[in-house]
Every structure is written in structure tokens, then in C-alpha cells.
Amino acid sequence: MAFLEVKSISKHFGGLMAVDQVSFKIEKGEIISIIGPNGAGKTTIFNMLTGVYSIDAGEIDFEGKPIHNRSPQEVVSSGISRTFQNIRLFSNMRVIENVLVGTHIDTHYSFLDVLLRTKKYKKYEAENTVKAVEILRSIGLGDRIHDYADSLSYGAQRKLEIARAIATNAKVLLLDEPAAGMNPQESEELLQFIRTLRDGGYTIILIEHDMSVVMNISDRIYVIDHGKKIAEGLPDEVANNPRVIAAYLGGEKKYAENS
Amino acid sequence: MKNILSQMLLPQFHKFYIAAIILTLIFLPLLGLSQYVLRIMIMIGIYAMLAMGLNMLTGYTGQVSLGHAAFYAIGAYVSALLATTLQLNFFIAMLAGVVVAAISSLLLALTTLRLTGTYLSIATLGYGEIIRMILLNWEPVTNGPLGVRNIPRPSFLGYELTLANNGIYYLMLVLLGIISLLCYLIINSKIGRAFIAIKEDELAAQFMGIKTTGYKVLAFVISASIAGAAGSFYAHMIRYIDPNTFTFDTSILMLSIVILGGMGTFRGMYVGAAILIAFPEALRFLAAYRFVVYGLILVLMMRFRPQGLLGWRSSNPYRLSKQVSEMLAQEGNREITLKPFEGKEEAVKG
């Protein structure tokens, strides 16, 4: 049994089939990528994985247990955490506070501990703060902990979202277009960082519409178009798959017409 | 000018300023202020408490309540009725008022759990009006429009606290101090961070594993309890209450204070209450226009300074506790490799 297994999940909005019987699986310590043209249904898959949307059909198993149709909170506490395509930081909070919010889930003190400032409260606060600083240091934001989240550059904000996701004690990280809006150098640094996360034992699912970004980093690539999986396999296989090329050319053409 | 100001606001002076303000407040009545001035100061204190409470819900958690006068009323009525009929001591009557306000807010919060944003605000407004109608029409208990009279003054160890012996004033200071301290303790914890996260981005907060509904209910209950305490104190200070004190206007006054002072700040609550309570007294010729001015404040603040008069961001660094600083110093700048959390998995395997 795979670490995380998605078995032919579907989702429709009214008459539109947003995701149509998509399956994939990922083993512990792998990086896989889900790619496809804009509007193919990639983010919808993440939303189904993380409990934003219920699924109409299929099954999602994580560590052998079903996790579909659960609330986002339950999904996070099972060890799956995500970032967002359009950054959703707590922008009026400081960088370190954003990460501390991530540690919320593993902070077990009561209301009374808060009012009485008990040892338990102090222990959790101290440990979580150190943990938050460590995560920020390792992601390259160690010197920005006092700053407010919205004062960071775009690239740094994306990193902070990943740091926040890591702080929830996640084992699986779902990253929704993490390199979007970054320049090639930033993007290369980020991919390097994602590799070190994988080497540390994290399991990572990437969403990307630009195939070239994930070519070198992915163990496997799944290609989605119009809600359907049209190809899967090693990066080289997928890149040379005629259906994928057609989808991408068609997709890009459509995109060009719209803009 | 601005330079001098920012120099004066340096963090190392903060403690000094706070101490100076507290000392001034303690010694103020000894200057022989008139009862009139003292009464205004006490009203400022009461509204600062109410604003503190509403701030927990609206300022920090982002849920706008338009019916907070209801909890103020419940605290006042429960406490006043217990004190007049059962001759309960002020502090016990107050505790009862707080508990009933908390329970009624819990009921409201639980029934309106599914509502978000504006819908929630309108539901709280409806709730506030229903409570007021109950006060007006449930005559056997509330005495209807006539209200409750001859509410006993608070007494402490057999010593009656009055305006003349400054007892009421100091009781107000103590209550305001306790409420401020409680709010400070709550905000500087995972609970406070959860509140702010919900205000900033509720969905993202859910993805951090925060049980947003539960925390919203908690914010409601904390907020209503504080309003209940303020109501109870008000009833025993003024000694006569009727439903007209607890109208929609009162809810709006509380909200105006929070918005004028600065949502999600402490300093804003004191300053906002001082400005809005003192101004109709200070500018008598504007008294007829006071509600027009409240309206203007809401409109102009939203347009030009939504963060409030005192709603600036702290430029001080984030305060790391001594313990944390030591732990981080020990660690130095060694390389850290992040590893996924394995603790829970062990437990599952075993």
C-alpha cells in the first residue's frame, strides 16, 4: 500500500466535471508533480485532498486510512499540510508569529494554563518558539523573524508559507505553484530547498503549470487536462508523450486567446 | 518633531510611561476632583472595559457584534436583581451576572455558528433587540420600562464604596486592571494567535489545524463575560437601570470606541473610550450632534484610517523570552536539517 493513495476521485460543479476519476499514488520520501494547463483542475485536486471540497466519488487513503471528506483541521492533524497558489499568509502578523500559528496544532495547554502562566504553558511556548526559529533559519528567513509578513518579498512570502506548513508537523507537503512569480535564480534556490526537504524525509506533491520547472526534481509526473489524467510516468516519458504535448499546445493556444 | 516623538516612544521607556500613567490614575482623586469629573472618569473606565471585551471579538477575531449591549444589559440586570431581591453581596452578584452573560453568549454563538461576516453581525443585532424586548416586556421579573431601582452600592469587607470616598473609582481601576491583564494573558498565547489568524484569513487558519468555530465561540464568550462584568459594575455604581441604557446606540458606541481607538490594540481602547465619553461633556454645544459624530467617526475612520487612531504596528522586535534566547544562543548558527515529525507515528505502530 502506498503512503498516500488517491483512487479515482471525481468532483463536479453543476454540470462541469472539474476532476474526473483521477488516481495517483506517492511513496514516503518522494516528490511527485501534478502538471497541466491553467484550469485543468490541479488546485481542485489539492482542495479535495485537504478537505476544502468533498469528493463526489473515489477514495483518498493516507497511511492506510481514508482521509477524504474530512475537515481541513482533521487533514492537517493527520500530517498533510499545504500552501496556496495565491499566497495566504497572516499578513498583519510577524514572520515568527505566522510560524507559531503553524505550531498551534501541537500545543497542548489549556485556557487555565494560559491565565496562570503555568510551567506547561512556558514549556510549550519556549519549545515552539525555538522550533519556529529553527524552521525559519533553515529556510533562509532567520534574519527576518521580527518583520511583518507583508513586508517580505514575494519569494520570501512563498518560503514563509512553506515554513508555516512545516510547523504543523506535516509529513506530506502539498505545494501549489511554489515557484510562481519568482525569478529563475529564486526558483532554482527554492527547488534546491525542496530537495533538501525530501532528503530529510518529507513527502512532497507539487502543482505546476510550467513543466520545465519540475522536470529535474520530480520522481514522477502526472499530467491533468480538463479534469482527466492524460499521462503519468517519469519526467522524460511525460515530456515526450504526444498527448501531453497536444494538451500543452492546445492549452497554451486557448490561454493566448483568452488574454 | 516626529523624530522626538519616536525617540520618546522607544521601547525602553514603555515601562516607565505605563507606570507613570497608572500612578497618575491612582493619585488623581486625591487632587480633590469634583464628583462630576469623577463620575465621567468612571464612565470612561466602564466603556474602556466594554471596548476591551468587544475588542477581543471584533478587534482580534474579526467578528463584528452589533448587539453587545445585550450582554452589558444581562450583566447589569442579573446582578442588580440578585442584589435587590436576595441582598447578595456585589461581588457574588457580579459573578452571577458574568456567568449568565457568558451562558447567553454561548447560546447565541452556538446557534449562529454557521454564519460568517455580515450575516453574523445582523444576527447579533437581532439578538440585542430581542433581549431588549424581553427586558421591556417580562415585567414580573425585570419590572419592564420602570427598571430596577435602589440597587445597593458595592461594599468591600463591610465598607461601603461610594463616589464620595473614592471607593467606586478605585473599584473601577481594579476591575479595568484585571480585565486588561486577562486580555493580555489570552492574547499572548496560542489562543490569541488563533484569534488573530482567524481575523486575517479564516481558511488559512483552518489549514493550520485551528478549530476556527470553537475559537470564535470562545472569543464570543470572553467578550460577553467582560461586557457582563462591566454591566454589573455599572448597575451598582449608578444604582438605577432601565432598558433604555442598553439600546442599539450603546452597541454602536462600543463599536465606535474600538474602531476609533484601533482594532486589536489595548491602548486604543482606553484612549477611544476617553475621547468618545468625554467629548459630549466637554463640547456641550455639540451634545445634540453626538450620535451624528459617532456616525461620522465610523465613516471617516473606515475611509481614512481603518486601523484606528492608535492602530500603528509596533516597531519593537518580537519579544523572545529569556529561556528562548538562551536556547537559541546555545544552538548558535549550526546547520539544521528539517525532518518530518515522527513522534505520533511511533505511537501508532506501538
Next chain:
Amino acid sequence: MIVQQIFNGLALGMSYALIAVGYSLVFGILRLINFSHGSVYAFGAHMVLMFVSMNLGLIPAIFLSILLTGLLGMLIDKTALQPLRKKKSIPIAGLITTIGISYIIQNMLMILFGSERKPFPALFDKGMINILSVQISSTQVFMMVVSILLLAIMTFVINKTKIGLAMRALSQNVKAAHLMGINVNFVVIFTFFLGGASAAIAGTLISGYYQIVYPTMGFVAGLKAFSAAVLGGIGVLHGAVIGGLIVGVSESLAAAFLGGTYRDAVSFIVLIIVLVLKPDGLFGKKGIMKV
């Protein structure tokens, strides 16, 4: 007795529907609950009173009031709400702003006209009509006919005219409508005019029915109409009508069987029950959450 009360309720409900439409129109386009709408309605009624006292005659007074109240609606949008849209303020800012405006209008009315209840001329008072032991006043019939007529006109404007098409486009997607060359601010301001004008008509009808006006009349009436709009599904025009009728009927039944003191409480209870059980209303559509 019951039939009588139901009829009273229907007549009242039609005019609630007129106020409710104002909430629905603005909400449909801006996703904003225009809290100031109730006080705009009170403003309309007071303007009629003012022009009547200037001996302009009732009919011209009503038309002047409709125009002026429509302009007030436009002014509210232009001076207070449009700048917020430009700044892309948080949604709560819009609500708080309209609460502030409602306060300003209501208290200005109090200062200018006094807070007491003032007599208002009866409208179209031609005595009672007796049908099968149900007493119907001609004022009630007039109220219903005018309301139905106006709602029909509004439905026509929204469904069959160019500006109506633009309004519907905005309620679907403001950004896309803007890209298609629709002047968003113009459409919004027109909507506010329509809302203000219909509130003035409702104010005239209801004041003519009770023959009384006072500055705070908009608070409770506004909340009732808001309940009606939510009940029907806010943003849906025919929903506002059905909602208005339900609120009107339940109110007059409550007044008859529970006593006058609880008549207003009934609408609030209806409001909370609707919000709790079916926040999307009877005819509302549920949106898809975007992440």
C-alpha cells in the same frame, strides 16, 4: 379574523418587499449589506412631509421626495462607498461605513424634524370596502397596487433594459463586466438611485398607512425588510417579494394573537431562524468556495 389579518399582512408585506428590494439590489452587485437603507427610507417619508408642509400638494411632494431620496442613495455611494471600493477595503469596512451613514441620517432627521411622532397625510383614503366580512381599507388596496406595479417595473428594468443587463452582469462577476466595457461605478450608482427611490415610495406608502412618521422608523422597518430579503434569498428579486409577504403576514398575525408588544420581536425571531437554518434563503444559490 384570520383572513382579515392575513390580508393586512399581505398589504404590509408588499411594502416591506419594496424596501427589501433595495437591500437585494445592492447586495446582488456589491455583496454588501447596505445598513443605511432603513434610514434612507425614513428620509424619504420625512421629505414628503416637508414638501407637503410647504404646500406643494401631496403628489408633487411625493415625486420630489422620490427624486431627492434617490439622489441621497447616489450621494452615499459616491462619497462613502466608492472610495472604499477603490481602496479595496475589507468587506467589514463597507458594513461599518453604512452603519455610520445610517446614524448620521437618522440623527440629522431628529435634529431637523424633532424625534417625536408626527402625523402623516392619509393616502387615497376612500373608506372601507367590505368583501365577505373582510374589511379592506382603500389605502391597503392602493398600497398593494402601487407596490405590485413598482415591483413589475423594476423587474422589467432589470430583465429587459440595457442597464438591467449591466446590473446582472455585475452581480455575476464585477471584474469580467468591467473588462467588457461596463462602467461599474455608473451601474452601482444607478442601483443606489433605484434603491433610494423605491425606499422613498415604500416610506410614503407605509407612513400613509399608519399616518405617522418619526426619525427612527427606519431602524425596525429596515430590519424587517432585511429579514424579508434574507428569507427570500438576498440578491434575488422575487425572493424579496415572497420574503416581504411572509414577514408582513407573520407580523400581523403575531400582533393579533400575541399582542402588539411582540409584533416587532416576531420579525427578529424570523430573521434569526432564517439566518440559522437557511442563510442562503428560500431562493438563494450557494456559491462555490474559491481557494
